[in-house]
Amino acid sequence: MKILGIETSCDETAAAVVEDGSTILSNVVVSQIDIFAEYGGVIPEVAARSHLEVIMPVIARALSDASCTWDDIDAIAVTYAPGLLGSLLIGTLTARTLAILHDKPLYAVHHLKSHVYANWLENKMVLSRDGSLAPVVTGLAPSSSAVASGSPRVAPILFPVLALVVSGGHTQILYMPSHNKFEIVGTTHDDAVGECFDKVAKILGLPYPGGPSIAKAALSGNPDKYKLPHPKVRGLDFSFSGLKTAVLRAVQKELGLPISHPSHDLKNHLSSEQVADFAASFQKTAVAILCEKLSLALARYPDIQSVVIAGGVSANQELRKALPEAYFPEPKFSGDNGAMVAAACYYEIESGVAPVDPYSLNIYPRISIES
Ligand code: KG4
Ligand code: ZN
Numbered sequence: 464m465k466i467l468g469i470e471t472s473c474d475e476t477a478a479a480v481v482e483d484g485s486t487i488l489s490n491v492v493v494s495q496i497d498i499f500a501e502y503g504g505v506i507p508e509v510a511a512r513s514h515l516e517v518i519m520p521v522i523a524r525a526l527s528d529a530s531c532t533w534d535d536i537d538a539i540a541v542t543y544a545p546g547l548l549g550s551l552l553i554g555t556l557t558a559r560t561l562a563i564l565h566d567k568p569l570y571a572v573h574h575l576k577s578h579v580y581a582n583w584l585e586n587k588m589v590l591s592r593d594g595s596l597a598p599v600v601t602g603l604a605p606s607s608s609a610v611a612s613g614s615p616r617v618a619p620i621l622f623p624v625l626a627l628v629v630s631g632g633h634t635q636i637l638y639m640p641s642h643n644k645f646e647i648v649g650t651t652h653d654d655a656v657g658e659c660f661d662k663v664a665k666i667l668g669l670p671y672p673g674g675p676s677i678a679k680a681a682l683s684g685n686p687d688k689y690k691l692p693h694p695k696v697r698g699l700d701f702s703f704s705g706l707k708t709a710v711l712r713a714v715q716k717e718l719g720l721p722i723s724h725p726s727h728d729l730k731n732h733l734s735s736e737q738v739a740d741f742a743a744s745f746q747k748t749a750v751a752i753l754c755e756k757l758s759l760a761l762a763r764y765p766d767i768q769s770v771v772i773a774g775g776v777s778a779n780q781e782l783r784k785a786l787p788e789a790y791f792p793e794p795k796f797s798g799d800n801g802a803m804v805a806a807a808c809y810y811e812i813e814s815g816v817a818p819v820d821p822y823s824l825n826i827y828p829r830i831s832i833e834s
Contacts, residue, residue: 464537464812467525468805471514471554472546472574473631474498474505478522479801480529480536484809485585489528490795490802493517500671504661511549518557525801533565538818540808543571544827545632551826559821568818570808575633575832576645578773579626580807581792581800620790621768627757627789629782630774631657631672634701634753636760637832638767643814645832648764649699649756656749657776659703663710663745667738668730677742678779684736684743689713691748699760701752710745717741750781757786775799 465488470477474495480488495513499505526532541558543551555571562569624639634656636649654662657674664673669680691709694702711726718724718732733741761767770789776782778797796803 466805468801469541475799477801478525481805491525507547514553540570544830562821569821577803577807581796581803582771625767629776642810651701653704680742684739686743686747688740689744
């Protein structure tokens with residue numbers, strides 16, 4: 464079954480064709496990062512306008528890269544929630560129109576579900592929790608030669624699965640008893656971890672998006688230079704707004720400036736060595752918090768067979784190194800893409816989910832994965 468996946472929930476316009484939930488026939492992503500780097504963050508109206516400009520060429524390219532015509536496509540999958548209202552509208556209106564025009568069943572897919580299902584795409588790093596495999600280099604994608612030679616999927620992901628979703632908008636631990644069933648067992652009380660990377664990067668004067676720039680700066684930094692506190696949130700929940708403030712206070716203290724000193728000016732006083740040390744110390748703390756909660760979750764759910772990590776922050780190499788037994792998507796599928804939408808849709812169809820009405824599909828900027 465060939466599914467066309469369309470994703471426009473934030474600032475990436477993406478489309479892909481995936482066969483049977485795993486084989487990637489094409490994957491086209493047009494990122495607006497260059498536009499938003501100038502502003503230091505996403506401007507929703509600009510994002511929607513940019514999606515509108517490129518979505519049709521992106522879909523056309525996804526079909527041609529996959530050597531498909533519309534006749535070859537069995538279903539269309541589109542992100543309908545959560546995300547930016549205008550961005551979601553462009554993706555869903557396009558998908559609805561195409562479904563009507565080409566008479567294809569249309570499936571509405573939740574964005575976090577898609578991130579989780581990026582782990583079922585081929586060419587990812589796989590290492591089972593029962594230790595049946597020799598440790599693959601932690602969290603890294605297989606070498607390109609292994610991918611090119613079509614190396615077999617080594618160990619299937621087994622249920623129940625624990626999924627750690629770490630994106631720009633969400634930080635959640637999900638319990639998955641079987642395909643397409645999700646229970647939220649932990650969530651953030653305030654900021655998402657990706658948002659925290661982005662905000663800390665801003666304080667340090669590093670470019671948007673903050674995750675990759677913090678990771679890069681941290682390479683030459685000392686992760687033990689600054690001691691940053693772990694939030695005191697009980698159970699499996701998270702809080703990241705305090706960590707961002709802790710970095711802000713530590714920077715002000717390091718520079719001998721008062722806490723009233725504006726955060727946007729601090730970057731002008733920091734040396735590149737200080738930036739690297741703060742980036743490394745912050746990254747180490749954020750990764751440690753995620754790992755702590757994950758261990759707590761594993762202790763609470765001893766029946767878990769596999770752990771999957773999902774969302775933009777799952778590209779982080781330190782997180783990958785810290786969790787050698789977890790499944791990670793290939794880094795290029797950690798961020799937003801259409802392939803994961805198609806993969807999630809395939810397992811929805813397998814689970815008996817019905818297509819939606821292309822004449823009435825709505826968008827939901829804030830809806831939970833459980834609904
Ligand atoms: O999943 P995603 O692409 O979009 C959302 O659904 O939110 O996640 C984007 C987030 C951003 O906050 C970005 O800074 C973060 O993922 N990110 C990273 C890395 N690459 C992207 N965070 C840490 N380390 C990275 N290498
Ligand atoms: Zn995302």
